[in-house]
Amino acid sequence: DEECLKNQPHCDIVEDLQWVEDPRYASAIIDMVSTVFRELTHDKGGRMTSRLWAKAIDLMKGNPIIRERHKRNDSDRLFHAEAMREFRERGNKGDSSNDNSGFSIGLSRFLGLLVDMSSIMKVHPFMVFLAVGCHAEVLETDRLDRQANAKGNAQSSSGVPGRSRTLELRQPEQRPSRRGS
Numbered sequence: 595d596e597e598c599l600k601n602q603p604h605c606d607i608v609e610d611l612q613w614v615e616d617p618r619y620a621s622a623i624i625d626m627v628s629t630v631f632r633e634l635t636h637d638k639g640g641r642m643t644s645r646l647w648a649k650a651i652d653l654m655k656g657n658p659i660i661r662e663r664h665k666r667n668d669s670d671r672l673f674h675a676e677a678m679r680e681f682r683e684r685g686n687k688g689d690s691s692n693d694n695s696g697f698s699i700g701l702s703r704f705l706g707l708l709v710d711m712s713s714i715m716k717v718h719p720f721m722v723f724l725a726v727g728c729h730a731e732v733l734e735t736d737r738l739d740r741q742a743n744a745k746g747n748a749q750s751s752s753g754v755p756g757r758s759r760t761l762e763l764r765q766p767e768q769r770p771s772r773r774g775s
Contacts, residue, residue: 624705634649640700641700644697651664669711708726
């Protein structure tokens with residue numbers, strides 16, 4: 595029954611997640627969630643590992659309604675099932691170009707997992723996508739700051755002036771003692 599959904603033109607319809615978001619915001623929420631995915635997986639070549647999935651879940655649990663409904667076993671089980679499915683599919687295709695991807699998922703599976711999580715928690719997917727996507731700007735800014743700091747530290751250690759953030763440590767001021775007055 596599911597085989598027909600894996601082929602064109604049905605595949606595109608099944609994978610289209612525009613129904614998740616409020617039509618007034620066009621594709622803004624999905625773009626924000628995609629940005630969160632890219633920022634979390636930046637150092638992993640765009641592949642989400644179970645640790646990064648746990649970080650995404652922590653971001654999602656910033657929403658008090660989701661935090662109350664989340665069960666760690668559900669999120670772990672869902673990730674494991676999707677990662678194994680993707681691992682098997684890569685193995686069946688003989689894709690050896692992605693040998694370092696291991697037990698991980700890509701963006702489309704991540705988006706699908708968020709929909710699955712919303713179903714398990716009995717909340718609308720928009721709520722889950724918003725809870726994750728609202729962190730996009732902060733994550734992007736943090737990465738850019740880290741890159742600028744690393745670049746600044748590399749330049750300052752080579753004697754080249756650059757943008758570096760150093761904290762000046764000061765000794766606490768001595769306060770006069772009130773003892774023996």
